[in-house]
Amino acid sequence: MKRLFITATKTTPEVDFNPENGQLKISGESFPENSADFYAPIIAWLQNYISRNPSISLTFKMIYFNTSSSKAILDIIALLQDYHNKGGVAEINWMYQEDDEDIMETGLEFTEKLSLECKLIPYSEQ
């Protein structure tokens, strides 16, 4: 399976999914004109990857995302939760700038009802 790498643009995040070690990362800003179009290939890649029964560590390091991107992000999280329910190994790391309460709280809201392992990880600005 090929690595999925999408370069960040002014309105879309960088996506780096490495099938060799299960390290998947989405980082940056997300407010594309059509979120469903942008996230569809990412979700398709993930579905395909999950069918191979890998260990997945998915990291979100978002600076900002709009409401329609949040739907897609929740779809991705739901995929992992579903995989976990079926016995798959998966974890989520939700990274936020240490003074960014909005991203931290959103991460909490998105993950508080999940049973798979979710970590909220603060980082300081470079």
Place this chain on the structure above:
Amino acid sequence: MYLQNFFFNNQSLCKDYCISYLLFISISIGILMDLLNIYRLMKENDILFSFKGALNQEILVEMGNQIKTHLSMNRKLKKIFGIFIELSQNIMHYSDEREITQNSNIGIGIITFTESEQEYTITSGNLVFHEKADDLKHRIDNIKAMTAAELKEHYNEMISRERNAESKGAGLGFIDICRKSEGNINYIFRPYDDIYTFFQFVVKIDKVN
């Protein structure tokens, strides 16, 4: 030679004067747009910038950059930026006045960013079909009446409902804006013509609290 030049210059001066006078008359009787009035209105209302037209993604990015630059040290930057993006994309996706070309279909509207001593204000306006206005009004009233906890619950409920439908995010934007501005939202609907109602939405963000 000198006389010729003098005559020529005077003639062009006279021509310029005539054009100015004609412009003045045209503006006065409403044939030409009164840009001075628009400028004055914007200045008096502390408008930092404004856009009217088909709100495409490129324009949205540029205006977003303006906000980021203007508020670079402000701790409310991300909230204000988020509100601005949701309002702009609301126009882009849901305005009933649209610019349709071969490969795009973009909503038309107006958005302004204002700064006064106490607060920042983002105002958006666009045309909606008369028959849609009531529904929109009820949805906003409903959101406006909610407490923070209710808004959170409503957001989660809407997001799971919308993920199943092929929507671009309709109901979520207003809830998000309401949460980010701590309920400081207002709106007004005014008749525009036989087909459209003008929908104006106002969000205020306090500078201090």
